[in-house]
Amino acid sequence: MAHTSRAIPVDRIKLIVLDLDGTLIDSRTDLANSVNAMLTQLGRQPLPEEIIATYIGDGAGMLVRRALGDPHDEPLVEDALNRFLEYYREHKLDHTYVYEGVFEALDHLRNGNRQLAVLTNKPVGPAQVICDHLGLAPYFFQIYGGNSFETKKPDPFGLRRLLQEANAAPEEAVMIGDSDVDILTAQRAGTWAIGCLFGLSSHTLESIPADFLAHRPLDWITALGGPQPVSR
Template sequence: MLHIANPIPADSIRLIVFDLDGTLIDSRKDLAQSINAMLTQMQRQPLPEEIIATYIGDGAGMLVRRALGDPEEEHLVEEGLKRFLDYYREHKLDHTYVYAGVFSSLEALKTMPDGSARAMAVLTNKPIGPSLAICEALKLSPYFFQIYGGNSFGTKKPDPEGLNALIREAGVSPEETVMVGDSDVDVLTARRAGAWIIGCRFGLSSHTLESIPSDCLVDTAAEWATAFNSTSAHR
């Protein structure tokens, strides 16, 4: 069910920035299996996929740290991160897929109502290497003028550095920008940059969306385009 709190001025939105995991793709199983492979290698008990899913959203380092129980020994996190990434690089596409409705919405949103092109990009806290590889393999890359990962800048979301960079590169204003994501991290990023935010209740971290209001909430990726049409009608 589409829920609109603050109608987005769709006619003036010139940049849409998407989160990756839990927004464009369902990567839960591959991330969980990679975490459990790391835990097994470090002689630790595997965790249920449902638990690991709640750790996703703040980058690979935090995912590993949470899975290890937030150890005080930093070398354990470093070892775990290396083991996790080594495994994930080989298995990142075993089960990961693009959510239903994503491609149709991207097609609908890539053009402004006046027929001009609308810029679209990806800003994720996932490391840039696997992010680029996944977008390329799943045929998402052609839709985006830029893809930035969690190690593309000195900071990660919810710091707005990455979103601010995309806004500058696209030559638009924050008011002409929408962030689309499945977590409170994405909401905070948009708010701190002065952009609009669409929250995805179907994603991996959607339980966190309850803590900070979004301008619009959707239950499927197919509703992204509907949200824009609806918000135009609400103006």
């Protein structure tokens, strides 16, 4: 059952921007394996996947920094990040999959004159390759990553860029994501926000009010009023 707190003006929505990890895809195992490969290379003990999952959502740099225990040794962090990215580039699709219901939901959401885009804090290169490989890319007119701009979410710059490109006002757009970072980005840009309770960082949604909370991707249809299948 989907939870709703504020009715989104469905008929006015022209742009839907989605996060990637924990929203469209479950990438937890590949991210955790890459973090642990990096830790092992540095002679450190691997971490449980459940712990690493709580570090996801603010980009690769913060993921690595948290896994190292937030050290002040910047050369160490930079070396670790390079090791993480090198491993992740090779293993980003070992276990990563699209959540059940995502394709059906996207088919509904893109009806009419709506445009869909991805705004993730994951580096844009891996993000685009993953979307291509898993069949998500055709749904989106734009895929932006954490290194597409000088700032990343929750800074609203990327979301505002997408508003410009889609010729949409903030009140005509929705940000969908699984973390407080996504909801905060939406609030700062003035758009509507849908939180995904099934995602990797859903525990962070308790601290910030979204306009709608989805328990599964198909709930996006409920929130945004996509045309329902006609029963005969």
